[in-house]
Amino acid sequence: MLRTFLSVAILCLGTAPAFAQNTETVDLPAGQITLQQDGLETRVSGGSQQLVLEAAYLPDVYATWRNSVLLFAVMGGTACPGLFHWVTLDAAGLRSTESFGTCSDLGEVEQTDAGPMLKLPRGDGGYSGFLFNGTTVIEQELGLASAGVSQPSNASAWKGYTAYKVLTSAEMEPVLLTIMDWNTLDDVRWASSVSNDSMTRDGDWFAAVGCQPHLCSEVASGVAISARDGRVITAFWRRGEGGVIYGQPDSALPNKLRELLQR
The missing domain is CATH 3.40.1420.10 (Inhibitor of vertebrate lysozyme)
Known part of the structure; x- marks a missing residue:
């Protein structure tokens, strides 16, 4: 199964972040982005633009790749603790993918020829891979992995x-x-x-x-x-x-x- 997540719209930047204790900065090749927690939202600022992510707490910086950073946003519930976003800042401006994931934060990022893939466990025991090509995220079902045990009954x-x-x-x-x-x-x-x-x-x-x-x-x-x-x-x-x-x-x-x- 393949699922594509499109980018979300961005907003014009109004004022600078006001609460330093609720902020974090990430350096990317095209400039610095700032994460500022505002209630149940995270305001992401870069250049003269800003976008808003739904998050109960300041997102975790999971990985960076070229002009993009992978964020894990905690949602605050127990049914689905959190989801991921790729946020990009380049010559085209600031943008984010829609949220994606399996509600697990136990992921690994692997580099592929097509871009970084975030591998996450699913509730059914299989794994899903989320491939980011710099613009969109494509989900791929990876199935069960072998444990490498030749005699399972031993x-x-x-x-x-x-x-x-x-x-x-x-x-x-x-x-x-x-x-x-x-x-x-x-x-x-x-x-x-x-x-x-x-x-x-x-x-x-x-x-x-x-x-x-x-x-x-x-x-x-x-x-x-x-x-x-x-x-x-x-x-x-x-x-x-x-x-x-x-x-x-x-x-x-x-x-x-x-x-x-x-x-």
């Missing part, structure tokens, strides 16, 4: 991987879809995407847990692979609803999943 082979990496790997998807439906897998994946934990030996299992971005105290999940026969189980927990196990454990649950379910 639990120890996953040692050191995060729960999200296991749950979103191309190798593991067929197994996961035998113990849960697609919508449930989508929820379990997204609920594990933030974590400093990794797959380690936990009783008869290798297990890891994580939580949902910006909702770590509300939604969490984990995955475990049996060191005995390679079977896979997952756990999902939501505040107010409790937890559930997917799959058929043949021995005591790993402590990581037990603690997750008993929150």
Whole structure:
């Protein structure tokens, strides 16, 4: 699927930024741009022009490329924490793309022959690439990435991987879809995407847990692979609803999943 985001209109610059504590400057080849937070908007000034971005806080400067800067604008909600913009200042003036992204800030910028591509995780475990050619942003579905594990049923082979990496790997998807439906897998994946934990030996299992971005105290999940026969189980927990196990454990649950379910 391809999606193109067109540039937004710009406004004439009126007065200079008034609150230095809410401002940031970015140097580009054609000049300096200034970001100024004004309530739930960010005013971006460059040359004699200004544009306005919707943002609850001053955007993060994510990357620069030629005459453009990539900004992550926090929206302030929990359903979609934030989106990206490319802002450009060159001989043609100041302009911005429309907002884009997957509501995740866990991105990587890769250089391609056609321009920089921002790679972002999707809630379904796949990835989307957002290619910027200097004028527009084009979304490309990238699918699931391989974790490089040649024997997915070998639990120890996953040692050191995060729960999200296991749950979103191309190798593991067929197994996961035998113990849960697609919508449930989508929820379990997204609920594990933030974590400093990794797959380690936990009783008869290798297990890891994580939580949902910006909702770590509300939604969490984990995955475990049996060191005995390679079977896979997952756990999902939501505040107010409790937890559930997917799959058929043949021995005591790993402590990581037990603690997750008993929150």
